Amino acid sequence: MDISSTRSLSRDLADLTGKDFISSSDLNANQINSLIELAIKFKKEERRIDLANRVLGLIFSKASTRTRVSFQVAMTRLGAQTIDLSNQSTQLGRGETIKDTARVLSRYCDALAIRTHNNEELIEYAKWSTKPVINALTDLEHPCQALADFMTMQEVFGDLQGLTLTYVGDGNNVVHSLIIMGALIGVNIRVACPKGFEPLPSVVEKARSLSGFKSNIDISNNPLEAVKDSHAIYTDVWVSMGQEEQKQERLKLFKGFSLDSDLIKLADDKAIVLHCLPAHRGEEISDELMESKFSRIFDQAENRLHTQQALLAALLGGL
Ligand code: CP
Ligand code: NVA
Secondary structure, eight states: OEEOSSSOOOHHHHTTTTOOBOSGGGSOHHHHHHHHHHHHHHHTTOEEOOOTTOEEEEEESSOOSHHHHHHHHHHHHTTOEEEEEOTTTSGGGGTOOHHHHHHHHHHHOSEEEEEOSOHHHHHHHHHHOSSOEEESOOSSOOHHHHHHHHHHHHHHHSOOTTOEEEEESOOOHHHHHHHHHHHHHTOEEEEEOOTTOOOOHHHHHHHHHHHTTOSOEEEESOHHHHTTTOSEEEEOOSSOTTOGGGHHHHHHHTTTOOBOHHHHTTSOTTOEEEEOSOOOBTTTBOHHHHTSTTBOHHHHHHHHHHHHHHHHHHHTTOO
16 A cells, blocks of 8 residues: 655646635646546555645535535545534624635635535635635536546546546536536536526536537437437436425426436446436436446445545645
8 A cells, every 4th residue: 555645646636736626627637537546546545645634624505415524534534624614603694704704714724615506605715715715516516526426437437538428407517517527538428408407508618618629518408319328327406405496397397307217228238327416316317227237326426535535635735
């Protein structure tokens, strides 16, 4: 085992030290591949990095199971710590500005992981924090999730280049980060959504330009066509956090956009099923498919831990 706090991470990862991770587009292809490589080493217990005494502040204003706990465990495995901060327990809830909060917290913490609605708030934190700011999910993106998703595909298929991932469902934060990261690393992305629920055109255009048009990005309203010969079929909830009042309307409009055992038959023979979780079985995915041999959903959830451990080691300079 390589247990070292002095051995350098690859140059690609060392370049990330002190940087923010707000969007999938904050990484380049080499950095994504190196983070996945390091995450796989952490998973196999072939590498240990010591970030002794560093502290990650968790500012979550939305619910979370995987993201919060995987950040907590990742920091523990790095010999470091987290502290839980929230709008309720800090003066943020009483109107203290992000500008002041970020400047104060970055005097105590070595990085901040933030889950909130408005992506602009995250950008405001990053503007004023002197320490790395990590997107733990906003309404626009969920880039930490995308790292774990592509690690899971790499574990199954060996090489990501040229694979096709098809996302069926709502064109939301999760798919935005997948489109951008897929474009960077050469994974073709197809998205099938009900009309009016497509990913933001600005995100799709950004991904296309980042890929140099080398990976295909297809947006459609036809899941049956989209999944044909795909290597991974992915979905997420139809009602994201903050959209609860649209629930009844969305449940009607998204009918026909569920992942089930019939849909997977149209995909590649070796196709896998992914879901970022939490799942609403019987809505965006059938119970049967979640429990089937095609599902890598719980490996994917586990990989949140390993990829975030790699990300923290890089951003916090565990060299
Ligand atoms: N996938 C994900 O981010 O899960 P949590 O909302 O539980 O963190
Ligand atoms: N799109 C979902 C993802 C949850 C991890 C949401 O934003 O609620």
